[in-house]
Amino acid sequence: MNLSLSAQRLVPAVAVALLVLLTACSAGETNVERGNREGILYWGNGTEPQELDPHITTGVPESYIQEALFEPLVNSHPETLEPAPGVAQRWQVSDDGTTYTFYLNPKARWSDGEPVTAEDFRWSLWRAMHPKLGNQYSYMYYPIKNATPYLRGDISNFDEVGIRVIDSHTLQIQLENPTPYFLGLLSHHSYYPVPRNAIEAHGDPWKRGSHWTRPGNMVSNGAFQLSEWKLFNYIAVDKNPHYHKADEVALNGIRFLPTENVTTEERMFRANQLHYTYELPADKTEFYRTNAPQQLRNQPYLGTYFYRLNTRIKPLNDPKVRRALALAIDRQKIVERITKQGQLPAYTITPPNTAGYSAESSLIYDPERARELLAEAGYPNGEGIDSLEVLYNTKETHRKIAVAVQQMWKKELNINIILRNEDWKVYLDSEKRGKFQISRASWIGDYLDPNTFLDMWIKDGGNNRTGWHNPEYDRLVLEQAPQATSREERHNLLMKAEKILLDEVPAIPIYTYATRHLVDPSLKGFSSNLLDRPFFSHFYLEPEPNPDSEQ
Amino acid sequence: MLRFTLIRLLQAIPVLFAVVTLTFFLVRAAPGDPLASDKAMPPEVYAELTALYGLDKPVWQQYVSYLGNLLQGEFGPSFKYVGRTVNELIAAGLPATAELGIYAMLVAVLIGVSAGVFAALRPNSAQDYVPMSVAMMGICMPSFLLGPLLVLVFGLWLDWLPISGWGVIPGDKILPAITLGAAYAAYVARLSRGGMLEVMSQDYIRTARAKGLPEWRIVFKHGLRGGLIPVVAFLGPAFAGLLSGSFVVETVFQIPGMGRLYVQGAFNRDYTLIMGTTVLFATLIIVFNLLSDILSVWLNPKLRQQYQGSSQ
Numbered sequence: 001m002n003l004s005l006s007a008q009r010l011v012p013a014v015a016v017a018l019l020v021l022l023t024a025c026s027a028g029e030t031n032v033e034r035g036n037r038e039g040i041l042y043w044g045n046g047t048e049p050q051e052l053d054p055h056i057t058t059g060v061p062e063s064y065i066q067e068a069l070f071e072p073l074v075n076s077h078p079e080t081l082e083p084a085p086g087v088a089q090r091w092q093v094s095d096d097g098t099t100y101t102f103y104l105n106p107k108a109r110w111s112d113g114e115p116v117t118a119e120d121f122r123w124s125l126w127r128a129m130h131p132k133l134g135n136q137y138s139y140m141y142y143p144i145k146n147a148t149p150y151l152r153g154d155i156s157n158f159d160e161v162g163i164r165v166i167d168s169h170t171l172q173i174q175l176e177n178p179t180p181y182f183l184g185l186l187s188h189h190s191y192y193p194v195p196r197n198a199i200e201a202h203g204d205p206w207k208r209g210s211h212w213t214r215p216g217n218m219v220s221n222g223a224f225q226l227s228e229w230k231l232f233n234y235i236a237v238d239k240n241p242h243y244h245k246a247d248e249v250a251l252n253g254i255r256f257l258p259t260e261n262v263t264t265e266e267r268m269f270r271a272n273q274l275h276y277t278y279e280l281p282a283d284k285t286e287f288y289r290t291n292a293p294q295q296l297r298n299q300p301y302l303g304t305y306f307y308r309l310n311t312r313i314k315p316l317n318d319p320k321v322r323r324a325l326a327l328a329i330d331r332q333k334i335v336e337r338i339t340k341q342g343q344l345p346a347y348t349i350t351p352p353n354t355a356g357y358s359a360e361s362s363l364i365y366d367p368e369r370a371r372e373l374l375a376e377a378g379y380p381n382g383e384g385i386d387s388l389e390v391l392y393n394t395k396e397t398h399r400k401i402a403v404a405v406q407q408m409w410k411k412e413l414n415i416n417i418i419l420r421n422e423d424w425k426v427y428l429d430s431e432k433r434g435k436f437q438i439s440r441a442s443w444i445g446d447y448l449d450p451n452t453f454l455d456m457w458i459k460d461g462g463n464n465r466t467g468w469h470n471p472e473y474d475r476l477v478l479e480q481a482p483q484a485t486s487r488e489e490r491h492n493l494l495m496k497a498e499k500i501l502l503d504e505v506p507a508i509p510i511y512t513y514a515t516r517h518l519v520d521p522s523l524k525g526f527s528s529n530l531l532d533r534p535f536f537s538h539f540y541l542e543p544e545p546n547p548d549s550e551q
Numbered sequence: 552m553l554r555f556t557l558i559r560l561l562q563a564i565p566v567l568f569a570v571v572t573l574t575f576f577l578v579r580a581a582p583g584d585p586l587a588s589d590k591a592m593p594p595e596v597y598a599e600l601t602a603l604y605g606l607d608k609p610v611w612q613q614y615v616s617y618l619g620n621l622l623q624g625e626f627g628p629s630f631k632y633v634g635r636t637v638n639e640l641i642a643a644g645l646p647a648t649a650e651l652g653i654y655a656m657l658v659a660v661l662i663g664v665s666a667g668v669f670a671a672l673r674p675n676s677a678q679d680y681v682p683m684s685v686a687m688m689g690i691c692m693p694s695f696l697l698g699p700l701l702v703l704v705f706g707l708w709l710d711w712l713p714i715s716g717w718g719v720i721p722g723d724k725i726l727p728a729i730t731l732g733a734a735y736a737a738y739v740a741r742l743s744r745g746g747m748l749e750v751m752s753q754d755y756i757r758t759a760r761a762k763g764l765p766e767w768r769i770v771f772k773h774g775l776r777g778g779l780i781p782v783v784a785f786l787g788p789a790f791a792g793l794l795s796g797s798f799v800v801e802t803v804f805q806i807p808g809m810g811r812l813y814v815q816g817a818f819n820r821d822y823t824l825i826m827g828t829t830v831l832f833a834t835l836i837i838v839f840n841l842l843s844d845i846l847s848v849w850l851n852p853k854l855r856q857q858y859q860g861s862s863q
């Protein structure tokens with residue numbers, strides 16, 4: 001028939017045409033190739049940032065972009081995180097450790113060419129603490145003299161807060177107590193300076209979401225400046241010519257991509273579309289570890305994964321029961337068989353060797369002792385405990401860990417565990433309202449000091465949520481440790497506090513986090529640190545001499 | 552015809568109103584606090600934020616003020632993306648989704664109609680079974696499987712096509728369009744096969760053959776017009792489905808579109824964003840259904856007569 005003849009001719013013709021079309025558009029130059037040529041870093045950044053205002057955001061993706069845009073008063077060493085000059089080229093601490101005087105670099109400039117002054121820092125902190133701004137990091141300012149009453153609205157005159165401008169390039173900050181980690185706080189984004197003129201040009205300084213952080217409006221003082229923000233697509237920052245150390249910055253720019261899906265992100269990395277990934281799928285870690293270890297960054301990270309116990313309800317109000325639960329978890333098994341990404345079993349709330357601090361733990365896996373404790377508490381072989389419920393937010397790894405813990409508790413203590421998963425926002429609500437028995441949680445340190453893990457467990461602390469408190473613990477953390485005159489003394493006091501915490505177990509530490517990123521071999525100057533902070537101004541791109549090296 | 556269109560347009564108003572109202576109250580009835588965050592917020596800060604988004608007012612007041620804003624075309628500020636209005640977010644996401652939808656539709660129609668017509672010409676032969684089996688597989692294969700498979704073969708193994716992005720690298724729109732269009736292509740193939748089979752057994756086709764017209768003219772001129780009516784009826788809702796259902800493809804291919812906004816909005820309990828995207832999708836579904844109804848009436852002489860008759 002005519003038609004089948006023409007169809008027979010047509011089908012191969014269409015197929016050939018499609019094939020030609022496909023081959024014609026081969027993938028072309030990749031981001032990594034282009035980036036290496038132009039000095040542009042392609043950075044997988046997790047999600048679309050909520051905002052770029054350093055006094056409003058709380059997320060890690062936002063903090064990465066802010067890291068590129070702003071320079072803090074005092075910066076950190078890229079590896080050790082020891083204080084290093086930022087805008088302040090040097091500083092002095094008074095003998096009693098409560099007065100810090102900062103001498104600002106006269107060459108420091110905003111990206112519009114204006115000098116960065118001591119008054120800029122004072123104004124920025126005034127704005128950051130303004131009650132109307134709704135800064136969720138307000139607790140970061142508590143060490144400053146009179147910051148707490150100001151933040152609570154008990155005093156309204158900011159002049160009473162311990163921040164003084166001595167002259168245009170000298171700033172003095174008075175603290176409530178000697179706070180050995182104070183310089184570390186200064187490199188956190190909640191302390192970044194923000195540009196007064198640019199902010200005031202877009203409404204009240206405390207107005208949330210005023211358009212000062214949009215391209216064209218935004219002024220910053222870091223190694224890079226904002227040049228483009230394409231929603232859900234990318235954020236482009238380019239080298240800031242006014243940065244006082246611009247000569248030392250090798251990159252010409254960075255493109256931050258909102259790589260929400262971790263699997264897609266890994267594929268993008270394989271296709272050379274990214275120099276760096278925000279994360280790495282758990283099941284791929286082993287592959288990279290064996291086949292391309294030079295691309296894998298898998299280092300300890302200052303964070304603890306733990307289970308909160310609601311100590312307000314029976315039988316969790318009994319410390320013996322809580323201890324029994326903690327002793328019956330085989331953490332080694334969890335990190336080896338489930339998380340598998342370099343996480344370390346955690347027996348303390350503060351990760352070991354946090355700024356030289358390591359607490360001792362009595363929570364080592366000991367099922368025998370766990371059973372004894374349970375019997376001592378009046379529940380021999382789990383009798384009398386109907387069941388316990390573990391709450392977790394919906395995520396595959398949380399589920400797997402919960403299932404493993406469920407089996408361990410059933411096997412070792414004969415306690416039935418019910419698993420309950422909830423959406424992130426619902427889970428947060430349940431935790432906040434105390435509508436849980438046991439809930440999975442994590443805490444990532446804001447700065448490199450044990451205090452960031454210990455001050456959350458004080459009475460009525462917003463992040464405590466377990467109903468647990470201990471007057472001796474509060475005294476040690478809130479009164480005695482801050483008054484300590486030496487590092488050793490302070491660490492000893494905090495260890496005493498952590499011992500109370502680990503004896504009474506309002507929370508069961510499970511593992512210490514590990515960073516997991518893929519890094520293209522052409523990205524150099526990349527150093528790992530416990531806070532997983534990228535120091536973009538130290539990065540440079542240098543393509544490998546042998547581009548054929550297979551992944 | 553005009554009256555038919557007008558009546559259908561008027562019917563859309565209560566439907567949209569119901570969608571807005573139901574969504575508004577359902578979203579607020581859902582557990583979870585849009586302002587909740589993993590770091591504890593000082594009560595003063597929480598109170599400040601609650602007032603900022605009007606959440607301190609009774610729900611009915613929030614509803615009334617939302618309706619007022621909606622009538623002026625304002626979807627309100629997003630809860631999650633500070634300083635962005637939902638209008639702004641939609642304006643950022645819709646173009647990519649719409650473009651993706653159009654390409655996917657083209658893929659669906661081109662592949663679907665050719666396969667369907669091809670199969671219908673020799674029913675119950677290999678020429679019929681092979682494309683229809685492939686179509687069945689296309690319907691069964693979810694895009695979260697097909698997408699990564701295509702990426703693996705054409706992006707990573709053969710290195711022919713970019714695997715992510717939208718309008719960044721030449722050719723990066725091909726794989727997403729095929730992935731999203733594939734399932735619809737399969738439906739279109741089955742529908743056009745059915746339609747063609749029915750038409751090709753009609754008397755007027757036999758008459759055309761008897762007149763000695765060449766077969767390709769019979770198929771393309773006389774057969775297709777009637778045979779594609781079921782496809783046209785399917786296209787309207789399908790296009791709306793393509794737009795609102797592109798979340799998976801957008802995620803797999805890193806596309807800055809509406810699908811991601813929609814799902815993220817729900818996860819974040821971003822009330823205004825959920826409302827904005829739902830209202831927009833509802834409107835699109837209504838409009839495309841209407842368009843496909845109008846097109847079907849216009850294509851089908853029997854229906855056309857019926858409506859003209861009733862309006863006289």
